[in-house]
């Protein structure tokens with residue numbers, strides 16, 4: 001178990017700094033010795049014994065962030081908006097998965113908080129029904145589930161009632177039994193009630209003797225001004241260190257792996273610049289529409305829903321310089337530098353689309369505007385493609401193309417890196433006139449079916465000299481027997497551990513909004529019409545014209561073996 005709490009002579013290793021150490025030791029150990037998955041325990045065992053040999057020093061314990069006695073502290077996790085979609089779909093299942101894996105601290109309590117009237121038993125029933133997490137087919141799942149549910153409670157209250165939060169505080173105190181109380185609030189509620197809930201939680205249900213942290217879900221505003229206003233309001237009640245702005249894409253395994261890939265392999269970093277990279281593509285597609293979330297979506301649109309946060313965060317991690325260390329502030333400093341080096345997106349570099357109804361195989365799929373919560377004349381984009389540029393020495397002139405859409409032909413998130421053509425390639429004639437077919441391309445498939453593969457040119461075995469394009473393929477399911485945790489598991493654990501690396505800092509957020517705010521305003525002011533595309537298609541052709549303007553061909557056209 002990598003990032004979980006484990007006991008070493010009754011001492012709990014709690015902080016991520018130590019977990020990070022474990023990960024790095026693990027990683028280097030695995031690479032250096034090319035171990036099979038079974039042999040991977042060795043470096044951890046080694047680290048454990050190293051830790052055992054130093055834990056006699058109290059000074060060292062403090063530095064490493066150890067709790068000398070875990071019996072003296074508790075963690076209470078309050079899911080605010082517990083009756084909602086995200087809580088049921090993601091938060092409770094992630095908490096259970098963490099419990100199952102032994103990653104939650106010994107003394108923890110989960111509280112659901114919402115206006116709906118529910119008893120503890122009803123909450124437990126709801127949680128157990130919606131528990132469709134990766135754990136549910138595992139050994140002893142039923143037993144573990146029972147144990148977990150016994151630690152779940154519910155309190156019904158208004159989001160703007162200090163009195164109701166004070167009642168919650170009273171209940172939390174009963175569970176905490178006088179120990180040091182650490183409290184995590186997860187705001188899983190619509191954004192218009194964030195501030196009310198934060199105000200009440202901070203004034204009436206903050207911890208008196210431990211930490212209090214608040215996870216805030218997106219959207220963090222809808223442009224620079226509203227985002228700044230939200231930050232300002234949050235900071236009336238919380239310090240920046242208490243605010244954990246979640247972007248769940250940062251918790252995805254392959255997004256986290258980006259830094260490992262770049263900074264611990266000699267072969268990638270030297271190529272990671274305008275000198276060798278022709279373009280970078282960040283692609284998100286879903287094969288379903290906004291079903292059930294039209295009301296929210298129509299106010300935001302795909303650029304705010306996916307590009308300004310998930311894809312831009314990936315871009316920043318992809319393009320940043322080597323951070324001074326793996327500490328949260330060092331990484332976030334580098335990400336901010338990338339964002340601040342970028343040109344605000346121009347209207348001519350954006351294509352927008354909206355899905356329309358389509359019938360296939362006797363089934364009729366709805367148009368975006370068929371959703372009852374969406375105005376019939378809505379121009380909100382459900383698809384967008386954009387070309388972005390980073391004006392710094394490393395990336396000058398390299399187009400970073402983004403494409404995001406709902407109701408497309410597949411569900412996928414990937415990063416595609418297309419390298420330059422080989423100068424004076426001796427084998428040019430083997431590729432005919434289409435040199436793009438010989439482009440080396442590195443694909444990091446974030447989901448589904450996680451993989452990293454590199455398209456290379458290779459001689460087809462035989463007496464002739466025929467070349468083809470083949471993949472060097474790191475297919476996760478084939479290589480690693482362990483399941484990949486859900487992003488929310490990683491992020492919840494980080495928030496409990498106080499690790500901020502995967503959460504968005506306020507200056508990052510400002511920089512991100514300043515790239516998109518002008519174009520979003522222009523799209524709305526000029527009432528730019530989206531290009532309509534059939535539900536289940538590959539999206540508007542405009543995306544291809546945009547790419548062609550920068551001599552780019554989208555890599556996800558289904559031509560490569562792993563696509």
Ligand SMILES: NC(=O)C1=CN([C@@H]2O[C@H](COP(=O)(O)OP(=O)(O)OC[C@H]3O[C@@H](n4cnc5c(N)ncnc54)[C@H](OP(=O)(O)O)[C@@H]3O)[C@@H](O)[C@H]2O)C=CC1
Nearest residue numbers: 081083084085086087114115116188189190191217218219
């Ligand atoms: N659902 C998803 O897949 C994702 C959601 N998010 C974000 O997470 C947060 C929660 O999302 P989700 O669970 O879908 O939201 P819901 O719309 O399901 O709302 C959550 C809960 O908040 C309460 N609530 C809803 N509307 C109002 C209102 N107008 N006034 C007061 N209370 C209200 C309801 O509880 P009650 O009536 O019992 O008080 C509801 O169960 C949002 O900020 C969303 O943007 C982010 C990414 C994905």
Ligand SMILES: O=C1O[C@H](COP(=O)(O)O)[C@@H](O)[C@H](O)[C@H]1O
Nearest residue numbers: 218248286305306310413447487
């Ligand atoms: O934040 C969001 O993400 C989901 C996609 O998340 P994934 O982990 O399932 O890829 C998206 O459907 C939603 O519109 C958006 O708000």
